[in-house]
Amino acid sequence: MKIDVDHVAKLARLGLTEEEKKLYGGQLARILDYAETLNNLKTEGIEPTTHAIPMKNVMREDAVHPFGDPAAIMANAPQEESGMFLVPRIVE
Amino acid sequence: MKNDLCKKTAHELSSLLKKGEISSVEIVDSVFSRIEAAEDKVKAFVSLNRDRAIEAARAADKLIKSGDNTDPLCGIPVAIKDNMCTRGIATTCSSKILANYLPPYNAEVVDRLSAIGVPFPGKTNLDEFAMGSSTENSGFHSTRNPWDLKAVPGGSSGGSAAAVAADETIAALGSDTGGSIRQPAAFCGVVGLKPTYGRVSRYGLVAFASSLDQIGPITKDVTDAALIMNAIAGYDAKDSTSVNVPVPDYRSVLVNNAKKFRIGIISELVGKGIDEDVKNAVKEAARVLEKLGAIVEEVSLPTFEYACPTYYIIAPAEASSNLARYDGVKFGHRSKEAPDLLTMYYNTRREGFGAEVKRRIMIGTYVLSAGYYDAYYLKALKARTLIKNDFNKAFERFDALISPTAPSVAFKAGEKVSDPLAMYLSDIATIPINLAGVPAISLPCGFSNGLPVGLQMIGEAFAEEKLFQLAYTYEQNTEWHKRKPSL
Numbered sequence: 001m002k003i004d005v006d007h008v009a010k011l012a013r014l015g016l017t018e019e020e021k022k023l024y025g026g027q028l029a030r031i032l033d034y035a036e037t038l039n040n041l042k043t044e045g046i047e048p049t050t051h052a053i054p055m056k057n058v059m060r061e062d063a064v065h066p067f068g069d070p071a072a073i074m075a076n077a078p079q080e081e082s083g084m085f086l087v088p089r090i091v092e
Numbered sequence: 093m094k095n096d097l098c099k100k101t102a103h104e105l106s107s108l109l110k111k112g113e114i115s116s117v118e119i120v121d122s123v124f125s126r127i128e129a130a131e132d133k134v135k136a137f138v139s140l141n142r143d144r145a146i147e148a149a150r151a152a153d154k155l156i157k158s159g160d161n162t163d164p165l166c167g168i169p170v171a172i173k174d175n176m177c178t179r180g181i182a183t184t185c186s187s188k189i190l191a192n193y194l195p196p197y198n199a200e201v202v203d204r205l206s207a208i209g210v211p212f213p214g215k216t217n218l219d220e221f222a223m224g225s226s227t228e229n230s231g232f233h234s235t236r237n238p239w240d241l242k243a244v245p246g247g248s249s250g251g252s253a254a255a256v257a258a259d260e261t262i263a264a265l266g267s268d269t270g271g272s273i274r275q276p277a278a279f280c281g282v283v284g285l286k287p288t289y290g291r292v293s294r295y296g297l298v299a300f301a302s303s304l305d306q307i308g309p310i311t312k313d314v315t316d317a318a319l320i321m322n323a324i325a326g327y328d329a330k331d332s333t334s335v336n337v338p339v340p341d342y343r344s345v346l347v348n349n350a351k352k353f354r355i356g357i358i359s360e361l362v363g364k365g366i367d368e369d370v371k372n373a374v375k376e377a378a379r380v381l382e383k384l385g386a387i388v389e390e391v392s393l394p395t396f397e398y399a400c401p402t403y404y405i406i407a408p409a410e411a412s413s414n415l416a417r418y419d420g421v422k423f424g425h426r427s428k429e430a431p432d433l434l435t436m437y438y439n440t441r442r443e444g445f446g447a448e449v450k451r452r453i454m455i456g457t458y459v460l461s462a463g464y465y466d467a468y469y470l471k472a473l474k475a476r477t478l479i480k481n482d483f484n485k486a487f488e489r490f491d492a493l494i495s496p497t498a499p500s501v502a503f504k505a506g507e508k509v510s511d512p513l514a515m516y517l518s519d520i521a522t523i524p525i526n527l528a529g530v531p532a533i534s535l536p537c538g539f540s541n542g543l544p545v546g547l548q549m550i551g552e553a554f555a556e557e558k559l560f561q562l563a564y565t566y567e568q569n570t571e572w573h574k575r576k577p578s579l
Contacts, residue, residue: 003458012412012457013419014450015438024454027512031455034513035401038471041478048473049480051303051333052529053290053553058332072180072196078426085421088432 116167189444199296271522278546412456
């Protein structure tokens with residue numbers, strides 16, 4: 001199996017070195033080959049299971065619950081200005 | 093004698109505390125003397141906090157003295173796996189990307205334990221973001237098995253299991269996505285329970301694979317696991333997958349009686365691919381249960397062999413989505429090389445994540461990407477239905493299923509790091525349980541070459557009480573749990 005490692009890494013927003021690309025390319029191919037043993041399993045007409053315990057969407061009351069300590073959230077920001085997260089310029 | 097307090101179980105210490113013979117501060121002191129002696133060899137912790145633990149112990153002592161009807165865990169130190177949020181205390185997931193992350197809130201389980209007076213000695217090591225089976229994928233350091241320092245403690249909750257086995261804490265919390273509580277518990281000769289999905293709140297547990305993750309206890313015996321479950325189980329509105337089913341008193345179900353218990357021993361897990369010694373120990377455990385009046389028969393789960401490939405599609409798929417949040421914007425590491433937004437993402441994630449996490453993000457991204465979704469992800473979700481059906485069918489005939497927890501005892505450090513697939517296969521016995529969402533417990537049932545063997549007992553969804561009764565009965569009639577490693 002051939003995997004377009006560059007494309008997948010880009011989708012995942014992962015910067016990889018050439019070495020890593022080679023290593024993961026080979027390992028991913030082996031792991032996916034193994035995953036393909038699932039093709040031996042007949043699944044026609046079988047419903048997919050996303051959660052083992054049946055559950056429905058849970059809605060909470062649409063009300064404001066103030067968070068105790070917003071400063072503690074902002075303290076984790078790599079870059080911050082006036083209570084806002086700072087990122088490199090997006091629009092010229 | 094007081095230096096030996098760390099060696100006792102939570103329930104033993106609890107009765108000494110209530111009689112006023114010891115104090116919680118003395119327990120915490122004993123635990124930290126032990127940490128001083130053993131931690132250099134075991135390396136179970138990512139961070140320690142003696143001052144906070146002593147402060148909590150003092151408060152617990154006051155509470156116990158006041159004569160209020162305190163919880164049995166009041167004053168008993170419990171270590172927390174470092175993927176559960178602790179307010180103002182670094183929560184790293186053993187990842188460089190979160191090395192300096194200080195959560196602004198507590199995980200629900202941390203709040204619940206804190207409220208009943210539990211001191212937290214420290215945060216335990218794990219495979220980065222709980223991805224791994226040996227704790228060698230930690231971004232900081234490897235943890236070693238207290239029974240053999242050349243062997244791995246298992247993973248991903250290897251720090252929690254090793255700390256309990258080495259008496260560096262009285263009990264611990266772990267999390268289990270594909271075996272991460274049970275396999276390290278087995279490798280370290282302690283008890284580990286993965287509760288039913290939805291039984292314990294995941295609020296504040298850093299997400300790996302959200303449809304599989306569950307928090308549970310790692311303890312020195314079954315009674316202690318029941319005490320912890322009494323404290324942490326139950327509905328939490330903050331976790332939308334938490335299930336509102338009444339929680340029984342798990343301690344009251346600890347009855348030494350396995351009469352007429354219908355037990356299925358899983359044929360696929362006592363056959364090829366499982367070490368001889370492990371197989372024999374589990375079969376011997378089955379004979380012990382039979383002598384105690386249980387009815388043991390073999391049962392085949394034909395889809396069992398498909399659980400591992402199913403898991404290694406679903407778990408990475410969910411992980412690739414969950415870990416998209418580590419982008420260097422709101423918290424965690426941000427690359428210094430960030431001239432534009434896209435480069436910031438690439439470099440932040442390259443620098444911050446270790447090899448196994450990158451590998452799983454790549455697998456997950458691939459199986460979810462356009463053109464492959466149906467062939468891999470949807471196929472795996474359908475396989476999951478069939479695996480679940482196999483369990484349902486088995487539970488029409490049996491009260492519990494048993495198997496080895498892992499195909500071997502603890503392997504040597506370094507043995508499987510370069511072969512991801514071989515590492516993945518060390519979870520074949522535990523993974524199906526997470527896919528089916530049912531509870532399972534691992535407890536010691538023998539030794540091979542001086543290393544503990546784990547016996548896995550699997551129950552129906554929300555029937556932890558049956559598992560507890562069976563596990564307790566086995567434990568009361570065997571001595572394996574009383575052995576300690578000589579460190």
